[in-house]
Amino acid sequence: MFSLDQLAGFVAVAEEGHFGRAAARLNMTQPPLSRRVQALEQQIGVQLLDRSQRGVRLTAAGHSLLADARRILQLSERSVHSARRAMAGETGTITFGFTASSGYVHLETVLATARARLPRVDLVLREMVTSAQCAALLAGDLDVGLVRPPLDSPELSQLPFAREPLVAALPAGHPLATRAAAPDVRDLDGVPFLMYDPDEAWYFHDLLGRLFQRADATPVYVQHASQVHTLLALVGAGLGICLVPEAARRLHADGVVFRPVTGMDDTRAELRLAWCSDHEGPALTALVAALRDRREPAAR
Incomplete structure (x- = not known):
């Protein structure tokens, strides 16, 4: 199967219309770029470029491949960025529990902080009493919640919130x-x-x-x-x-x-932020850190 480097080399040559300019664009010399495109043609089994002393022109097969090659390279780049954002906790879905009374004011702090600091993280909200939240946290059905103390489960991490x-x-x-x-x-x-x-x-x-x-x-x-x-x-x-x-x-x-x-x-x-350490992921870690910085002055 062809590689992304081969596709990138082909796209550069197709857009520049010249191996020398394409090699300079890719910060490489012309011979390895030429071999890279030739290898792509061999793997696909068709000629993609008409070569001449004045430059290169796309064949019909080359024109057909160019649009798909660009999409594949763009998708590859987006996938890398998405994976890096997920590892950094910048993307993902978090199921967030809250008691009814905490929803009057404090839930606004959570939502505003998440929108400002983690705009690509989706929050799924669930109104639940504290005991139900604790059970859901331990079962992995809830990621984090606003609860009332005391919490008796050593598996639950806590952060004073308000x-x-x-x-x-x-x-x-x-x-x-x-x-x-x-x-x-x-x-x-x-x-x-x-x-x-x-x-x-x-x-x-x-x-x-x-x-x-x-x-x-x-x-x-x-x-x-x-x-x-x-x-x-x-x-x-x-x-x-x-x-x-x-x-x-x-x-x-x-x-x-x-x-x-x-x-x-x-x-x-009192109101506390609670989550299960065993179920902590990058997005949850990032949200807890953001809320640690942005909780209301009354919680400090």
């Missing part, structure tokens, strides 16, 4: 929503409260449980839900109060007023 304050979501017209002073955690003692589900939203359930215990406050849990948007809908319906990540303000829920809360003892909702 620490977000909690705010109170209050029904419009509620006394704590209308008074001048910001509500305090202790103001939640004995009030109807919308709590996170202990199984599907265990991270926030445990976080708030510890917060209330330290503040010696005992809200009255009237409903449990796993998703922030569901809790806000219940707040808007006047069923109670809840504490949500500050990013939930972006949901602009009807009938809901957001207020900062004092007495939180620096309680924050």
Whole structure:
């Protein structure tokens, strides 16, 4: 089978119309270039060039081959560049998991960073709770995800990504929503409260449980839900109060007023980037490095 060097030599001679000029273009001498083209003709079994003292002309077979030869050389060059970009992590597909609440703000950081730093990497997005993400990461069904700590699997690598304050979501017209002073955690003692589900939203359930215990406050849990948007809908319906990540303000829920809360003892909702080291590839390595540089200031 003919080689790429033989095709490149033939294309150069065909375009220059002269062996000497073609050899100079290829930074080689004329005799080996002539042998290279002759070898190509022998392998194909047809004459590609009419040679004369004034130069060369393409035969009918040469004209037929020239267009295909150019395409083959271009495809070969693109293939090399594609392989190098893939090895450098500049191309590929990454399956990215995220929790519902992290999608309000932090997913934008991920997408903006990927577009700016890795424009040829495709992200396939999957909304999943933390436990489902961890299982998918270990099974190789997910490449990386935004999850809530703690993560007990030693196979999972972690990178702190964001620490977000909690705010109170209050029904419009509620006394704590209308008074001048910001509500305090202790103001939640004995009030109807919308709590996170202990199984599907265990991270926030445990976080708030510890917060209330330290503040010696005992809200009255009237409903449990796993998703922030569901809790806000219940707040808007006047069923109670809840504490949500500050990013939930972006949901602009009807009938809901957001207020900062004092007495939180620096309680924050943590978010981490997690991936399985055993499944790490060039594109994932490049994305993690980009996010390490570009995560929000609150995560630093």
